[in-house]
Amino acid sequence: MTREKNGPSGSISLPLPPYDPEITQVEDTQHRPLPSSFEELKQLRNEEEDCSREFLDDFDLTIQNIEIITPNTALTAISLSRRIPLDVAQTRPGILFFHGGGRVMGSVFTGLNSLTEAVKTLDAVVISVNYHLSPDYPGLDVVEGCYASLEWLFQRLDIFRINPTQFMIAGVSAGAGLAAGTMLMARDRNGPTVCAQLLMCPMLDDRCNTISCLQFENGRGFYTNWDRYAWSCILGSQAGKEGVSPYVAPARATDLSGLPLAYIDAGSGEPFRDEDIAYATKLWQCGVQAHLHVWGGGCHGFDLFYKCELGRQACAARTKWLIEFLSSRK
Template identity: 35%
Template sequence: MSLDPSAQAHLQRLDRLALAQLDQLSPVQARAQSRWLRAQLQASPAPADTAPGRLQVQDLRIPGPAGMLAVRLYRPAEALAAAGPWPGCLFFHGGGWVLGDLDTQDQECRMLAVEAGCVVVSVDYRLAPEYPFPAAPEDAYAATAWVAAQATAIGIDPARLAVAGMSAGANLAAAVTLMARQRQGPALLAQVLMVPVTHHHFDTPSYRQCAEGYDLGLRSMRWFWQHYLARPEDGLHPWASPLLAPDLTGLPPALVLVSQYDPLRDEGVAYARRLREQGVEVHTVFHLGMMHGFQGPEAIWCVIRYLRTRLA
């Protein structure tokens, strides 16, 4: 199947913006470009289902493993008007562990809160290279543990808690499930992995097929990993490469979303397969014609429907 017309139009728009290649930029420059790009792409009005009045958004600072962490709570109107507790979902943004902040997937978090009927907690974890691995997974786990411990105070049912993320954020969500199993909590009902990074490895058919021309490519992923890891051998750690975890039994049910024209496609499929082989309930959604970072509106609705079911 050829590239979806909407994804092709997105690529054409990126071409007109004449962005610099990531591997030509420092992390500081790349972050500035990323913020500028987000402003260009979000120039259109917010969807009606995320309009003010349908949810409450609150920024907080919580204890982290190396200081305070910023988080953003999204509470749907129903959770404010009716007695709880409500399901909760930790969300970790994408950006290759180097880029991104609480605004990166703000619209997606708003839609999840309103349409899935859950309290979403987005986490501003520490970024590399200033804070290399394992700072990000430790922050992600600390935020998850804090939400579980403070669930009653923030209107969340600790027995109905999920983790979710996009790309590098999906990598962190997967790492949190491994850490929670190792550290005996908190209990998680689901993990949502949207186009996840699961392996510090570049020799797959999808990497060869999508090395360039589809926004995210081989050069960008090498750049991200180079900045994320203090030492190349850290990429062998299961919290960096969940696909290399020797044991995946007992992990929470998973929704794994992959896109056809994505260098990460094959490692996402491989992780879903390994989870399933080790007894984890897995639902895999393959988005034909789509690419990394542009899965189309159906992707977020897949997540919404899944969370509605898993956290009911």
């Protein structure tokens, strides 16, 4: 299958790997036209589907609101945990989580369902951060806020009963890119340590020039034009140019040594596929362990927004790794 595309390099013709048949049978409710103005973006935010009921109506879960106050940052967050703890006398795994939404949309609940089974099985607690969005805030300021939330939580692990050896960072899509950037910042500043980084379909590269980006200019879900739009909100006129901070766009980093091991997954039918593969490859080159899963036929968010067997398999594989890995860290 071949389609003509008009990308930044002009007209090109690329064969496309097919989507999973179950995915193509479902209406693509995630595919949105680009906003023509900041006012239109704010309207899209207001019209976002409220996905909080999935968690609020789950009898096995409890949610508490949190304020993260640091000298330079004030953020809100939620803590997600079991309603009935397994053992209040024991410490538990903890996960700092950053939501999806291209860094321009989304809420603390966007993509959080990727962690609920691990929360219930392990009696883990997830702190999901309501980080600042762009273009309201510049890209580096947003990462600084995420790093401040990491420091804040690391100083309070005992308050949340989190075992330091079972403390990790995670994110979905744009949030996974923020998690990766936060870990680069923590490494360079000799900051808090985590045992792993769970990067689900991470958004890492502002240049948007990989083969997969060119293939999926108008793909399902979060397609390449939205990727470029999001980066223009995050970086303004600097998007795609030299000098972009690797904290903001982790694919820019040349040295990934000294980072915690990573679990990275993506679909074969999404713009982020190749930048995610490249990031895992660079981790290996720098001596860091990485688990990479590329799911053939999956579009962006296929495991979170589509009810299909491929998505169930991806979620099951991720959850199995997460539970086994954190259990081994006791």
